[in-house]
Amino acid sequence: MIVIDDWSYMRSDMLVSTERLEGSPLVIVSGEIDHGSSGALQTKIDTFLDCGDTVILLDLSDVTYIDSGGISVLLSTVRRLRSDGWLAAVSPNANVRRLLEIVGLKVDHGFRLFDDRETAAAAVQKMAGH
Amino acid sequence: MNTSNTSRCRLISVAPDPVRLAEIRRFVEETAAEVALDAEKTFDLKVAVSEACANAVEHSGGNHAPLEVCAFLYSDRIVFKISDGGDFRVPAAHSRSDWSNRGLGLPLMVALMDEVCIAKTRGGGTNVSLSLFL
Numbered sequence: 001m002i003v004i005d006d007w008s009y010m011r012s013d014m015l016v017s018t019e020r021l022e023g024s025p026l027v028i029v030s031g032e033i034d035h036g037s038s039g040a041l042q043t044k045i046d047t048f049l050d051c052g053d054t055v056i057l058l059d060l061s062d063v064t065y066i067d068s069g070g071i072s073v074l075l076s077t078v079r080r081l082r083s084d085g086w087l088a089a090v091s092p093n094a095n096v097r098r099l100l101e102i103v104g105l106k107v108d109h110g111f112r113l114f115d116d117r118e119t120a121a122a123a124v125q126k127m128a129g130h
Numbered sequence: 131m132n133t134s135n136t137s138r139c140r141l142i143s144v145a146p147d148p149v150r151l152a153e154i155r156r157f158v159e160e161t162a163a164e165v166a167l168d169a170e171k172t173f174d175l176k177v178a179v180s181e182a183c184a185n186a187v188e189h190s191g192g193n194h195a196p197l198e199v200c201a202f203l204y205s206d207r208i209v210f211k212i213s214d215g216g217d218f219r220v221p222a223a224h225s226r227s228d229w230s231n232r233g234l235g236l237p238l239m240v241a242l243m244d245e246v247c248i249a250k251t252r253g254g255g256t257n258v259s260l261s262l263f264l
Contacts, residue, residue, distance in 0.1 A: 034151060068235050
């Protein structure tokens with residue numbers, strides 16, 4: 001059996017940029033997160049995990065599609081953050097939100113869902129004890 | 131499966147290469163538009179078909195037999211049949227614990243579709259058929 005571990009050569013229709021929101025990394029993703037593009041997202045998130053960030057925010061407002069390729073990235077990140085922080089999805093569209101519910105992410109204490117950046121910012125502030 | 135009512139069929143045949151997954155999703159979108167499927171069901175179909183194809187690509191094992199996706203449009207349902215030349219495989223246990231979380235594909239197909247059927251063919255291939263009631 002051949003297990004394809006490296007999907008990075010696949011064509012992707014996803015753009016990633018980063019900002020800071022109340023000091024925490026905010027990764028802004030647009031386009032489709034599939035088996036082809038998820039590796040690039042993981043790489044980006046890993047740079048923050050490796051720096052010791054305990055709260056990571058993903059702005060998914062412009063994500064039009066996600067499948068198990070993208071969900072895998074979220075699950076792996078949640079696993080790494082769960083003990084002392086969380087991963088958040090900010091304003092995913094209704095379809096993306098539904099998929100996150102189906103895979104059980106919404107009820108994971110290492111994962112949070114926010115309707116907008118303002119709500120997310122308030123939660124980050126609260127986490128930091130301001 | 132009820133196939134008594136008349137159907138129309140659309141087919142896309144591509145090399146079993148992961149770079150073609152986005153193209154297959156465009157095919158699903160076009161097909162869904164033909165029956166004026168709503169955005170939610172179209173999204174579900176794209177995910178389910180894409181997962182089935184990703185599975186097929188992964189277990190094609192370098193086999194160059196084309197990956198065929200056929201859409202059947204019935205009056206009461208839409209059916210996508212994904213045929214490939216490889217065995218349906220459960221993701222290797224050793225790959226589950228790392229970043230890949232492989233093995234989510236089949237549960238997603240089952241959760242999103244009304245009917246999922248996986249069958250081996252005599253020639254050593256696999257047919258996955260995904261149905262959504264209209």
